[in-house]
Amino acid sequence: MFPVISRRQALQTVSAGFGYLAFSGISTRLAAQQAAGAADKPDTNPLAPRSPHFPARAKRVIFLCMQGGPSHVDTFDYKPQLNRDHGKRGRYGGSLLRSPWEFRQRGESGLWISDLFPQVAQHADDLCLIRSMQCDQPVHPGAMTQMHTGTAQFIRPSLGAWTLYGLGTENDSLPGFVSLSPPAGSSRNYGSAFLPAIYGGSKVGRGGRANRFAAGGTAESVPDIRNARLSKSQQRRQLDFVQSLNQEKLERDEFQPGVEGVIESYELAFRMQDAMPELMDTSNESRETLAMYGAEDGPTANFGKQCLLARRFIEAGVRFVEVTHGNWDQHFNLTQDHKARAEGCDQPIAGLLQDLKQRDLLKDTLVIWGGEFGRTPAAQNGDGRNHNNKGYTTWMAGGGVKGGFSYGATDEHGFEAVENKCHIHDWHATILHLLGLDHTQLTYRYAGRDFRLTDVHGNVMQDILA
Template identity: 50%
Template sequence: MNTESLSNCGCELPSRRQLLQSATCGFGGMAMLDLLAREGKAAPALEKMHHAPKAKRVIFLFMHGGPSQVDTFDYKPQLQKDDGKSLPFEAAKNIDAVSKLMKSPWKFSRHGESGLWASELFPEVAKQIDDLCIIKSMHSKGQSHGQAVSMLHTGSDSLIRPSVGSWVSYGLGNENENLPAFMAISPPTAHGGPRNYGSAFLPAKHQATTLGRAGSLGSGRINNTHNKLMDSQEQRQHLNLIQQLNQNHLKSVGQGPDIEGAIEAFELAYRMQTIAPEVLDIDHETPDTYKRYGIDEKVTSNFGKQCLMARRLAESGVRYIQISTGNVWDQHGNLKSGHEKNALNVDKPIAGLIQDLKLRGLLDETLVVWGGEFGRTPIVQGKNGRDHNPQGFCMWMAGGGVKGGIAFGESDDYGYYAARDRVHMHDLHATILHLMGIDHERLTYRYAGRDFRLTDVHGRVVHEIIA
């Protein structure tokens, strides 16, 4: 936990800038401060949590584009029965769909001891359904992708605000001193791009370190983590000089969050050389592990590698990990072929991730969250598509202190509007923070004359789903 968040707990600590300015022995002073922080003497973390956490980390599986709730996990018999009929109530505004109901082209069946419904789109995830808490009453703000993606990632549909992972990093700090607290794998480049994993007005150290882009893992490596021209001692000498220059510049300007961010980034990057390449190297995983994640199959290999990498980051101490598909779930037309292809790409890797976390004893302390920025309409768009639907959709959570094998909330008979036990996006964020040991109303940051928080002035913890 950093000095800003400690100040919200009533502790009087100088800012990092003041500590840097008061250092009397150059970079050595800053190195000592860093050492003290790592030992918990200058910046205590876990003992300052607001309450006992249920989860140590979060893995967020972002299905960019908006998967359809009525074709995945929210079975609606009435929709199947009334296929082709007019919607018996008013549709949402600002959509292009006509008021004609379209049934799901996929069969639904009950699974597991819980008997929860899932469609044939997700046969492998359905095998893990007793670990899932399916929230069927989600609703959000933002009829367009840009608004809704921003809402999902930052709690604001229009303003530049820190992302969820940045708030977690800000509140809890690094669990592993040699790795970032927040990493984004294949993050979206559209609909806000870097804003979705950025720190906004929080200190720069809390933005995500990224791997790949727009749903593609690429090489799966962080570039320039090995210097072939100089050894570690020589690098340390070079870095000391750079940091001393940065520190002198910081003193001369009096205030510089960008400079402080550079100082912290240089230091973390130096430390990451010792551990990041090994953590991100999946080449030595067993053939059984590859098979579990679908890495041995072309159609699931890309997302399987992302999920496996997320597991390795989780067990190495990264607090918030996001995996993203490309913007592929946006089926305004060709719903059947589009959703089938997308689900096939991710179904086995997601199921493999849950299985692997369970086998390693990590699921109980790892919160897995699945969902898109919104759902889709039960009424048809064009010949065979569905339009955007933030009025009602589903997401699911697993592990990390939530009840497994339950469905919470309900949508209406056609899956259009969240109807009972409604869960707003602010409520989801409040619940995630709560499971991490953070009171969403107390984790604040003063900026531009007011205290900001992830949930703004909204949000309630959904205690009903917490084990």
């Protein structure tokens, strides 16, 4: 039998429930206000440089994002047994497919790198190959989101946003986080989620392709974001009026993160009018520099210009720059299309590494290369490979990592990581550590909980630290 509840008891219970709901709303709001405490101070710049938790090895990051999943067994993970077992049945079905490209030992370190990247291979002694990467998602959207935010299930701040939140930026006239030609429809990969909006990435170009703005170039080809109808002083007066209205709303409604974001973004946009077009005008670069990046013409021109812009951005004080290249998703026609993808980015990446070294920037700039996952050793559609999230390769250079070093390993065919496994959470923890940030301490209170990039996971890969 069910217990009998009187009307008085029912009303008491319901009224208490409304009280709990009200308390929950108040506590969430108070917690959010507390988290935004620094922003409440009128003299606090949310993008001002901040001290790291401990001495940093890297001051800034350039992330070369290879959209689509480049094949590790054809690029940086040499598998001689795969060549010997070509045509045999693979562990999970299908016929094993040997790499169409030869691998060679490069540099004094002797790292094995394939002929797909002959120019990057010349910098083998600067590369730290992480050959035991793993993520939880075997599909592109989920794996890309996890690579950038640590999760595929929820909307969370991106790696770049966390970096900017933790360290601020060194140039208040430029965005602290720039994403050059990100894939279309992937704003979560450079977004700030529940962090204040000012920490989100500024998108330049779209769709994984450089338009004339994202590729930079002459003064005529870069964006002119100034208002031709108003003088600088007139714009300032107009902006002051708009900001006074925004400030009134902020004071009236107390915690309004959207309004705070508008105020901060308007001020940044005003300052960017002069700084951004000048920075993106590469016409003053020497012919030698443009040739080094392959930025003048041919298949390397677009990505070469973007890599050059990445160097110019970090040199000007931008904290985090991401450059997207792809598509590396070859389920068929691997031999031709992987070759074309590599030809489009090999020289620009090598040029970037060389330029950073020449300018003495590589030592404290962390360069990261990688896709959302790798590809299977078994063939698909004859000349193709399927997705593989169980074991793949990324690499880092500069910024306090060991050069000419290989960390972790996949099995003899490259199906999955078997030695020193590195999950995405470990990868994120290590990147933050190189920037002087403790991933367990870099938190933001939201909805009554302290969130972090690595959630409750992640271990720093101590063995790769220089």
